[in-house]
Amino acid sequence: MRMSLLVICGCVLQCAFAETVLVANPKHAGTKLTTEQVAGAYLGKKVSLADGSVLTPINQTEGKPARDEFLTKVTGKSDAQIKAYWAKLAFTGKGDAPREVGGDADVKKQVAGNPGLVGYIDKAAVDGSVVVVYMPE
Amino acid sequence: MLALIVAVASAHAFAIDLQEDGSFKLTGFYNLTAAKVMSGIDQQFGLSDWHYQQWHCPCSIQNWEYVGVYEKDKGWQTTPESLVGVQLKKNFSDTFSATAQLVSRGDNTSFRPYTPTVDWAYLSWKPDADSPWTFQAGRKRIPLYYYSDYLYIGYAYPWARPAPDVYGWAIYAYDGANVTYEHELGSSGWSVTANAWYGNFKSKNNPYDTLIYDFTPGTTEGESWKDIWGGYAAVTNGTYELRLMSMQYRDNIWSNNADGTQTTLTDHVFTRITGLAGNIDYKNLLVRSEIDRFQQSANSPAKFVYDYALLGIGYKIGNFTPMYTFSRYRVEPSTAIFVEGRNTSMFSVRWDFMKNTALKVQYDISKDHSEYPYPFFGDSNILSVSLQGIF
Numbered sequence: 001m002r003m004s005l006l007v008i009c010g011c012v013l014q015c016a017f018a019e020t021v022l023v024a025n026p027k028h029a030g031t032k033l034t035t036e037q038v039a040g041a042y043l044g045k046k047v048s049l050a051d052g053s054v055l056t057p058i059n060q061t062e063g064k065p066a067r068d069e070f071l072t073k074v075t076g077k078s079d080a081q082i083k084a085y086w087a088k089l090a091f092t093g094k095g096d097a098p099r100e101v102g103g104d105a106d107v108k109k110q111v112a113g114n115p116g117l118v119g120y121i122d123k124a125a126v127d128g129s130v131v132v133v134y135m136p137e
Numbered sequence: 138m139l140a141l142i143v144a145v146a147s148a149h150a151f152a153i154d155l156q157e158d159g160s161f162k163l164t165g166f167y168n169l170t171a172a173k174v175m176s177g178i179d180q181q182f183g184l185s186d187w188h189y190q191q192w193h194c195p196c197s198i199q200n201w202e203y204v205g206v207y208e209k210d211k212g213w214q215t216t217p218e219s220l221v222g223v224q225l226k227k228n229f230s231d232t233f234s235a236t237a238q239l240v241s242r243g244d245n246t247s248f249r250p251y252t253p254t255v256d257w258a259y260l261s262w263k264p265d266a267d268s269p270w271t272f273q274a275g276r277k278r279i280p281l282y283y284y285s286d287y288l289y290i291g292y293a294y295p296w297a298r299p300a301p302d303v304y305g306w307a308i309y310a311y312d313g314a315n316v317t318y319e320h321e322l323g324s325s326g327w328s329v330t331a332n333a334w335y336g337n338f339k340s341k342n343n344p345y346d347t348l349i350y351d352f353t354p355g356t357t358e359g360e361s362w363k364d365i366w367g368g369y370a371a372v373t374n375g376t377y378e379l380r381l382m383s384m385q386y387r388d389n390i391w392s393n394n395a396d397g398t399q400t401t402l403t404d405h406v407f408t409r410i411t412g413l414a415g416n417i418d419y420k421n422l423l424v425r426s427e428i429d430r431f432q433q434s435a436n437s438p439a440k441f442v443y444d445y446a447l448l449g450i451g452y453k454i455g456n457f458t459p460m461y462t463f464s465r466y467r468v469e470p471s472t473a474i475f476v477e478g479r480n481t482s483m484f485s486v487r488w489d490f491m492k493n494t495a496l497k498v499q500y501d502i503s504k505d506h507s508e509y510p511y512p513f514f515g516d517s518n519i520l521s522v523s524l525q526g527i528f
Contacts, residue, residue, distance in 0.1 A: 040321075043375070046267060062492075078456075078489070080489035087287075087290055087292050087293045088287050090224070091287055091290045092278075092286045092287050092290075093236060093259065093261060093273060093277065094330075
């Protein structure tokens with residue numbers, strides 16, 4: 001009984017504090033991005049790496065747990081503030097929000113197939129097809 | 138109709154794909170605003186009940202471009218500012234796109250109410266997907282002041298509307314071209330954006346000139362801005378932002394007479410508008426400030442210098458953003474026969490209560506400092522409730 005309770009508690013704790021990480025194509029193994037670079041990327045800037053390559057961010061679909069968790073943590077802005085920011089850019093012709101691709105599996109598939117993309121997934125979903133380039137503090 | 142849009146907006150993610158490959162998207166925005174003039178007087182003439190032009194005052198002008206005016210004796214009104222807009226954007230490639238924005242307003246004095254107008258229609262091109270340069274041609278709103286080019290995207294700003302004392306001229310769009318340059322300043326976190334535009338715009342029956350300032354029965358007025366040259370440069374690090382703007386054009390205003398003739402009122406007058414905006418978004422603190430000047434040529438029979446400004450401070454508490462904003466405009470007395478001016482205090486709260494939607498409640502206390510030989514809009518206190526969102 002006690003063991004079951006411990007297992008249940010452990011699962012609840014893990015679920016409540018699910019971590020999201022930013023992943024890229026394995027070509028970028030060893031690259032570590034800063035919070036400023038990642039926050040900037042999800043607010044319209046490209047990420048330029050030392051080797052000259054440019055990373056374009058992709059988003060999970062609205063409603064996916066990883067999306068709110070990652071974006072608000074990294075940018076320090078609420079969902080409404082981020083939406084308002086992108087509405088301003090989208091409706092004045094200054095830019096579009098990062099493309100939405102789906103959930104963890106879709107992000108991994110996109111990133112694994114394109115060294116120019118970077119996206120966030122649940123840490124538990126990381127596998128050999130991608131490398132972690134940023135972990136929110 | 139707007140209730141349906143709100144329901145759709147809350148159900149859908151931002152943007153609707155019109156083509157499976159995601160290259161043709163429909164997005165939109167809406168503003169449902171109800172406002173009531175609670176009280177008002179004309180201090181200059183000591184009147185509690187008067188008329189200015191077609192309006193029975195106490196009254197309050199909250200939108201100058203389309204002349205959205207609320208009148209106390211009409212109680213709660215929903216048509217002067219409510220609207221819905223859709224944007225269609227087709228990406229032909231990573232570097233070339235076409236965009237059109239149609240807006241349907243509840244009380245559009247230029248056309249039949251609710252008839253959509255083409256507010257924006259332009260092509261956009263970049264030399265390559267990562268280029269700092271973007272070239273556009275077509276019709277866009279003039280990015281005059283900080284909120285000018287997204288004046289109707291209520292979801293993107295804290296108030297029910299940006300201060301009417303600052304925002305609103307007779308002409309607010311241009312047909313022409315523009316170029317944008319964006320650059321990040323190393324690893325400092327600062328970036329700079331510069332935009333330069335050229336164009337012209339003609340409004341044959343202009344509501345601002347006709348309804349607000351034309352006193353001749355049976356006539357309308359038109360206005361055109363020709364040889365519009367403008368530019369702005371903005372620097373930001375995400376917390377602080379500074380924006381400097383300057384624009385010049387030749388102003389023409391004419392009267393369309395009842396007998397079909399036209400009379401020139403303002404002829405090719407050189408006009409310059411300059412502005413400086415400084416904003417802060419530091420943790421939960423918001424600061425919005427602007428100072429602007431409008432000047433017309435000294436040789437013009439209608440020479441004006443208008444100075445106007447706003448300063449707002451807000452604080453985010455959870456999903457609520459209360460804010461106090463002060464705005465002011467004045468015609469410089471030495472530059473005009475009559476002074477027109479106003480001071481306004483705005484108390485607003487924005488509540489982000491639902492995805493993609495914000496509810497705003499705002500109370501404005503506005504004092505008329507004009508010195509016309511007749512009562513103008515006068516003082517007014519107005520309560521506004523706005524539901525604004527995107528889809």
